[in-house]
Amino acid sequence: RSAVDSAFKQPTRSCFAVYCGSSKVQGKNADAINEATRRLGKALVGHGLGLVYGGGNAGLMGTISRSVDAAGGDVYGVIPGALHGHELTGTGVQPDKLQIVSTMHQRKERMARMSSAFIALPGGFGTLEELLEAISWCQLSVHDKPVGVLNVNGYYDPLQQQIENGIDNGLIKPSFRDFVLFDSDPDRLVERLQKHKVPQGLALHWEHPEDVI
Amino acid sequence: RSAVDSAFKQPTRSCFAVYCGSSKVQGKNADAINEATRRLGKALVGHGLGLVYGGGNAGLMGTISRSVDAAGGDVYGVIPGALHGHELTGTGVQPDKLQIVSTMHQRKERMARMSSAFIALPGGFGTLEELLEAISWCQLSVHDKPVGVLNVNGYYDPLQQQIENGIDNGLIKPSFRDFVLFDSDPDRLVERLQKHKVPQGLALHWEHPEDVI
Numbered sequence: 001r002s003a004v005d006s007a008f009k010q011p012t013r014s015c016f017a018v019y020c021g022s023s024k025v026q027g028k029n030a031d032a033i034n035e036a037t038r039r040l041g042k043a044l045v046g047h048g049l050g051l052v053y054g055g056g057n058a059g060l061m062g063t064i065s066r067s068v069d070a071a072g073g074d075v076y077g078v079i080p081g082a083l084h085g086h087e088l089t090g091t092g093v094q095p096d097k098l099q100i101v102s103t104m105h106q107r108k109e110r111m112a113r114m115s116s117a118f119i120a121l122p123g124g125f126g127t128l129e130e131l132l133e134a135i136s137w138c139q140l141s142v143h144d145k146p147v148g149v150l151n152v153n154g155y156y157d158p159l160q161q162q163i164e165n166g167i168d169n170g171l172i173k174p175s176f177r178d179f180v181l182f183d184s185d186p187d188r189l190v191e192r193l194q195k196h197k198v199p200q201g202l203a204l205h206w207e208h209p210e211d212v213i
Numbered sequence: 214r215s216a217v218d219s220a221f222k223q224p225t226r227s228c229f230a231v232y233c234g235s236s237k238v239q240g241k242n243a244d245a246i247n248e249a250t251r252r253l254g255k256a257l258v259g260h261g262l263g264l265v266y267g268g269g270n271a272g273l274m275g276t277i278s279r280s281v282d283a284a285g286g287d288v289y290g291v292i293p294g295a296l297h298g299h300e301l302t303g304t305g306v307q308p309d310k311l312q313i314v315s316t317m318h319q320r321k322e323r324m325a326r327m328s329s330a331f332i333a334l335p336g337g338f339g340t341l342e343e344l345l346e347a348i349s350w351c352q353l354s355v356h357d358k359p360v361g362v363l364n365v366n367g368y369y370d371p372l373q374q375q376i377e378n379g380i381d382n383g384l385i386k387p388s389f390r391d392f393v394l395f396d397s398d399p400d401r402l403v404e405r406l407q408k409h410k411v412p413q414g415l416a417l418h419w420e421h422p423e424d425v426i
């Protein structure tokens with residue numbers, strides 16, 4: 001039933017999925033965001049981890065994939081055909097590790113299956129959506145993989161406040177706060193995620209084994 | 214290829230999808246949130262619209278569906294089997310209009326196809342994820358349906374600030390701010406969404422016609 005074919009092999013070593021966009025970072029935080037992204041790439045390789053990401057080479061997609069590649073790590077990209085020309089322009093991921101899928105849903109499911117944890121870089125609507133979906137999947141017991149946010153210069157403070165609003169109004173269980181870790185330091189975030197015990201989600205039973213990641 | 218079968222007919226009249234949760238609202242904003250939800254139900258019916266929602270009858274899911282039903286409007290629910298016991302407890306939606314699907318993805322796709330616009334009530338991770346996905350779909354040119362947020366007592370101010378952070382850092386195009394309308398008044402939000410011209414998203418070409426909603 002799964003919309004995603006199983007032709008692509010699992011990575012041989014543990015990978016983290018990194019959610020980020022293809023826009024050029026601008027404004028007064030641009031240097032800090034780009035530098036934190038490069039440090040995250042090195043931190044992943046330093047902890048023996050590979051990278052799974054959206055497969056583009058513009059914006060932070062390019063920065064994270066080049067930094068992992070330069071440090072000698074494995075880079076796996078998953079991109080929908082429709083976005084190939086938008087997010088992938090020129091060189092970047094090694095072609096034999098780039099997978100073309102049809103839909104965004106297939107991209108997100110494939111990335112999740114290949115990864116042992118998720119990290120969101122500062123991003124826009126697409127990144128926010130991927131992050132919220134990874135968190136929701138913890139809540140729905142679709143997976144129990146840790147989710148982290150690289151909170152450079154307070155970029156994601158509003159999201160953290162939004163979660164507190166949910167807790168204050170009874171709309172998020174306080175124990176579910178730990179579905180997502182916020183940290184400003186790439187190396188510390190990777191270490192925390194490797195050790196993190198994800199809170200138990202809802203006791204749900206999904207119909208098909210492939211509905212669980 | 215679509216994971217969603219086409220057995221269920223489209224509603225006979227225009228519907229809005231409302232994203233909300235099944236938790237009991239608590240805290241000092243509870244009365245305001247419940248009252249705004251009831252007013253939204255009346256506003257939908259008053260504007261000749263039906264309701265598509267997640268199909269539960271606990272929490273705000275129960276409040277919105279009962280208020281639309283009480284005002285004489287059509288109520289369509291879409292719920293994954295795994296959540297049937299969690300979100301649907303007792304009576305609520307008319308059974309002939311409740312559809313059971315397998316996965317969250319099928320729920321969200323079905324709800325989107327049945328609706329001409331989307332509104333998020335104050336909610337937790339699941340609601341935030343549905344909202345961000347609806348917005349992302351505008352950006353990805355998967356659909357061009359308006360998205361709104363019922364911002365009761367500033368509940369969603371942090372999300373609005375998060376979007377501004379994205380714009381300030383070059384990660385969201387300023388013109389994409391209007392993919393989502395924030396309003397504290399249910400009636401005015403419905404009216405604004407009915408008139409709203411959604412900004413043009415990215416120029417993408419999806420592989421299969423069914424990838425577009």
Ligand SMILES: [Mg+2]
Pocket residue numbers: 129130133342343346
């Ligand atoms: Mg999603």
